[in-house]
Amino acid sequence: MSTGTTTAPTIAIVGAGLGGLTLARVLHTHGIASTVYERDASPTTRDQGGTLDLDEESGQRALGAAGLLDEFRALSRPEGAELRLLAKDGSTLFHEPAPEGGGDRPEIDRYALRGLLLDSLPRGTVRWGRKVRAVAVAPMRRPTLTLDDGGTVEADLLVGADGAWSRVRPLLSGARPVYSGVTLMDGQLEDVDTRHRALAARVGHGTMFALGDEKGVIAQRIGGERIRVYSTVKVPEAWADAEDDATKGVLDLFPDWDDTLRALIADSDGPLVPRPLYALPIGHRWDRVPGVTLLGDAAHLMSPFAGAGANLAMLDGAELARAIAAHDDLETALTAYETALFPRSETQAAVSAANLDDFLRPDGLRRARDRFTSYAASGDDTR
Ligand SMILES: Cc1cc2nc3c(=O)[nH]c(=O)nc-3n(C[C@H](O)[C@H](O)[C@H](O)COP(=O)(O)OP(=O)(O)OC[C@H]3O[C@@H](n4cnc5c(N)ncnc54)[C@H](O)[C@@H]3O)c2cc1C
Structure with a gap:
């Protein structure tokens, strides 16, 4: 050159x-x-x-x-490739354990x-x-x-x-x-194998999506006994800035969700960090x-x-x-x-x-289930 x-x-x-x-x-x-x-x-x-x-x-x-x-x-x-899909009442619609070696x-x-x-x-x-x-x-x-x-x-x-x-x-x-209309409220749970065993069991070793009402609680197990939780909400761009207590503000958006899913939000160590999604x-x-x-x-x-x-x-x-x-x-x-x-x-x-x-559509849960099921059937690891 x-x-x-x-x-x-x-x-x-x-x-x-x-x-x-x-x-x-x-x-x-x-x-x-x-x-x-x-x-x-x-x-x-x-x-x-x-x-x-x-x-x-x-x-x-x-x-x-x-x-x-x-x-x-x-x-x-490799164990992080485990995938779970839950409804807002906490019931499991799809569960795929991690493939040998973590898959593709x-x-x-x-x-x-x-x-x-x-x-x-x-x-x-x-x-x-x-x-x-x-x-x-x-x-x-x-x-x-x-x-x-x-x-x-x-x-x-x-x-x-x-x-x-x-x-x-x-x-x-x-x-x-441009703002997409969706904000992730980013939280993290620490020492989950000792302090949050029930939540750790619910999330598993990989990623857990809980979807409903055009919202989501997306949790990912990461190294160092931690779980990352992205509460996914459709709110105005600066919504989080106007909330005095962001955790309470987010919980108010998930009033009738399963207690374990709400605990993933409520038990975050440290304040939730807003991540408005742009493209x-x-x-x-x-x-x-x-x-x-x-x-x-x-x-x-x-x-x-x-x-x-x-x-x-x-x-x-x-x-x-x-x-x-x-x-x-x-x-x-x-x-x-x-x-x-x-x-x-x-x-x-x-x-x-x-x-x-x-x-994040009203029927997002069904769409996600159909998609995950068809990927699993085809052996395609791309989500
Ligand atoms: C919540 C969330 C989850 C995600 N999950 C995934 C996922 O699972 N898989 C995936 O593929 N992608 C994921 N992404 C997207 C991914 O994080 C980004 O696409 C990726 O980090 C982009 O990398 P980058 O190197 O282009 O930019 P960045 O990672 O943003 O790095 C840019 C760097 O530039 C520095 N910088 C900025 N301005 C200046 C300046 N003026 N002078 C000097 N330095 C500067 C910054 O400090 C930073 O270190 C996710 C994103 C988010 C928000």
Whole structure:
């Protein structure tokens, strides 16, 4: 690969999420250096969330390109593939134990996956506590980013891997995320095998969906004896900000639900954190701007209801690195990467929007049951 100069290209990646880190890692395996600018002060500044199931064709493929598949298998939790579907009265409509070895989509805790990628990078690749305040492109100049401390960086390639509210995206597109009408109220139960045995038994080792009345209680067992609970509600965008007591506010939305399901909300250790779900327009794309591109949520933010966002972010990172390594100049590499990126993201964004709508309709429980039953019958592990 060349940039028309004799020196190696400088590659600046904004964001040390799963997408940015996969890009940096796969570039490294091809002997190409990069620098990742991350606003968080350290890897432990922010809670990294619950668990992810990694798809064979995206997340696992990316880890293969990163040379980390064996390490991933050692860290994954095959038992996490167990799936339960409950009605609001607590009755079980569907239960599928985890297949041997976790099936096609083994679960892994997010913090373990991010740690795996971070540990695989040369020291100093990620610059922590470096928030990007502004980005710019000018004719015949390299892209520039300005950091919060006033420092500036020029690079041959600037990659926006900076998530939903990307600072880099406006260089390429005027699209903005739109609120889906659905908010997840995110809670967590700790020490569940001692303090919450009944709830742990109800959730099982994997994911439990309880659906009804256009709402849901979605609980996921994660490592460290914890359960993550997403109370899923259709509320105005800023609803949670107006609630004095968010837990009470959520419980009031589930008045006649089974006591165990309500306890998953009420017994959360710590306050519930609102996560309003946003999405970019399905089919979001842009015209080529020299030296700049996007990956992951910055490119194709979608609801988590296809379990695809992190998987795609990792695949994007791996595919972009592969294109950079394979082509003689950056612009050809970026064109090749984006030509595959756009249709791939469009397909998944459409599935994700349809799933969100399906599960939270008045007959969402029946639809979910039919879908899970038909996947189980066909042996297809994709939900
Ligand atoms: C509740 C929930 C559950 C989900 N479950 C799943 C699932 O099961 N499976 C799945 O595949 N996906 C899931 N997703 C989606 C998934 O989390 C995202 O798609 C994925 O994290 C996107 O990765 P990313 O690297 O593109 O962005 P992010 O993970 O958002 O990372 C962006 C990084 O950029 C940094 N950053 C942002 N702005 C700046 C700046 N100005 N300067 C410097 N750094 C900056 C941020 O601090 C962050 O570290 C879920 C999402 C949610 C909300």
